[in-house]
Amino acid sequence: MQGISIRGVSQAFGAAGDARRVVALEDATLDIPAGELVCLIGPSGCGKSSLLDIIAGLAKPVAGSVTIDGEPVRGPLPKRVGFVFQENALFPWLSVYDNIVAGLTFQGVPKDERRGRADEALAAVGLEAFRNHYPRQLSGGMKQRAQLARALSLQTEILLMDEPFAALDEQTRLVLGEDLSVQLAKTRKTIVFVTHSLVEAVFLADRIAVFTARPGRIKTILTVDEPHPRAPGFMTSAKLTGLRNALYELLHDEVRRAMETGAGV
Ligand SMILES: Nc1ncnc2c1ncn2[C@@H]1O[C@H](COP(=O)(O)OP(=O)(O)O)[C@@H](O)[C@H]1O
Ligand SMILES: [Mg+2]
Structure with missing residues (x-):
């Protein structure tokens, strides 16, 4: 199956x-x-x-x-298999965009593909305007959106x-x-x-x-x-x-x- x-x-x-x-x-x-x-x-x-x-x-x-x-x-x-948890699992020292790119890097996605996939995932959750924000600058809902974007970008x-x-x-x-x-x-x-x-x-x-x-x-x-x-x-x-x-x-x-x-x- x-x-x-x-x-x-x-x-x-x-x-x-x-x-x-x-x-x-x-x-x-x-x-x-x-x-x-x-x-x-x-x-x-x-x-x-x-x-x-x-x-x-x-x-x-x-x-x-x-x-x-x-x-x-x-x-x-x-x-x-990707994960999204209740707790905020974003790296506080990285911007939203860099959080997504970090996930792609860990997964071994080639460098020239990372930007496109991060942009696409940010668009999918409506966070383009907040790409350079740090997690502490985001509301709870935006943090969860960012986590969702990171999980989506991995295309599991x-x-x-x-x-x-x-x-x-x-x-x-x-x-x-x-x-x-x-x-x-x-x-x-x-x-x-x-x-x-x-x-x-x-x-x-x-x-x-x-x-x-x-x-x-x-x-x-x-x-x-x-x-x-x-x-x-x-x-x-x-x-x-x-x-x-x-x-x-x-x-x-x-x-x-x-x-x-x-x-x-
Ligand atoms: N690593 C662990 N060691 C000991 N007990 C655990 C562990 N993980 C979960 N439990 C216990 O197993 C039960 C089920 O936990 P969990 O799967 O987290 O339930 P749920 O997510 O439905 O609330 C709970 O009683 C929890 O305390
Ligand atoms: Mg539980």
Whole structure:
């Protein structure tokens, strides 16, 4: 299969038999065809970030396996898999433009290609006018745009995004979501996107994997049958509201259970 195939993946931290051992994720199975955007949503501590680490080859699962385009993931694949995190991961001493070029340099992109790719990525996120700004001169939304530009410039077929917009105000987050949907329609990237926003999940995803409280299992997969790019009007549609409500019903008991058992925060 072209895309990401997750088969029976479990993750635990701490030695087997140790009372402090935490089973983070249990028996996750999910196929993500190339070009699809899948959102992972579930209570805090249910193993979403752990699963991204495993897909990225940054951690080994205690059971199960992940393949990308049919090949088992055995370690990081920087040419194929890009990341965007919630935290600002920009180098503070470099301008926005130089941050993007630094990423391209690390990836081994030839020097004469770097400028064109950085310019294109800046245009894609609407940051051309801020290319010479330093991260401290940017708002939170612009920093996330810059991170997104850096990830896009690497032209990986897969993007893993771990609550990338979580620190932003709702309006900024929704506009960035629209931009991402436009990018997806243009480039057909495969995206795994962790969010705790129900609306963001429905607005962005082709499918939403809903996790149980820890140990996280995939409880249900909801399909959002709506083409990309998603129009702003989709946000206020009855379809989105209906799916958001269905998601709320699915998540509510899990979040309460996570709080009551202390699995989450
Ligand atoms: N490196 C680690 N060592 C020990 N425990 C960890 C580690 N990484 C995650 N955990 C624990 O595993 C559980 C799942 O974490 P995580 O994947 O970050 O969940 P989520 O992203 O869904 O909030 C949490 O209880 C967390 O404390
Ligand atoms: Mg997380």
